[in-house]
Amino acid sequence: NEKMRNRAPLFNLSDVSKAEQALAEAAKKRKAELEAEEKKRREHLQECALRGSTNRESLFCLHKSQSFEERLAKAVEKKAAELKEAEKEQRDRIREAVANGHRKQAAVSPLAAALRAGVVDNSEKQKECLVQRTRSMTELTRKYYRERDEMNERLRSREPMFSNSSLTAVTAQLEEKSKKLKQELTAENQKQWQHIGEIQQKALQKPFLMEGRLH
Numbered sequence: 001n002e003k004m005r006n007r008a009p010l011f012n013l014s015d016v017s018k019a020e021q022a023l024a025e026a027a028k029k030r031k032a033e034l035e036a037e038e039k040k041r042r043e044h045l046q047e048c049a050l051r052g053s054t055n056r057e058s059l060f061c062l063h064k065s066q067s068f069e070e071r072l073a074k075a076v077e078k079k080a081a082e083l084k085e086a087e088k089e090q091r092d093r094i095r096e097a098v099a100n101g102h103r104k105q106a107a108v109s110p111l112a113a114a115l116r117a118g119v120v121d122n123s124e125k126q127k128e129c130l131v132q133r134t135r136s137m138t139e140l141t142r143k144y145y146r147e148r149d150e151m152n153e154r155l156r157s158r159e160p161m162f163s164n165s166s167l168t169a170v171t172a173q174l175e176e177k178s179k180k181l182k183q184e185l186t187a188e189n190q191k192q193w194q195h196i197g198e199i200q201q202k203a204l205q206k207p208f209l210m211e212g213r214l215h
């Protein structure tokens with residue numbers, strides 16, 4: 001299994017990409033060749049027409065030759081058949097490699113070696129391991145529930161951080177401070193209003209500027 005997992009692949013992505021690029025380049029080159037040949041045939045036909053050629057057989061052969069689209073379609077069909085054959089060869093090679101890998105794995109497998117040596121299967125040992133594992137899981141489950149119950153009991157029976165008496169005392173202190181602050185603010189407000197009234201009285205008792213000038 002380790003060898004099969006770590007073995008290098010038959011075809012990596014770079015090789016596949018290079019093969020696709022090579023096929024595209026070949027198709028492009030073949031298309032250019034066919035276009036050049038078609039251009040050459042057309043030029044030859046035009047030249048024959050201009051010269052007034054009487055060679056009917058050559059003209060007949062040129063007119064009866066396949067068009068560019070037909071030759072391109074045949075070339076594409078031929079290339080597709082070649083690619084299909086190459087793909088089939090690659091698939092056969094991959095199947096053969098997989099079969100060889102399975103044979104090698106069966107050859108080096110400890111289980112296959114035990115079967116070849118006639119060793120009795122270890123079903124009893126597997127049953128014993130299963131029983132032991134089940135017992136361990138049961139013990140772990142019991143331990144988990146026991147520790148969970150102990151933790152819940154500790155949480156339920158622990159003393160609260162703040163008792164009712166302490167909360168009552170703190171609430172009373174806060175109310176007392178709030179009442180005292182309210183009284184101080186009320187006294188300060190009355191004192192300010194009294195000071196403002198005194199200033200108004202003094203201002204009314206002073207003579208106006210015009211009265212001073214008249215005297």
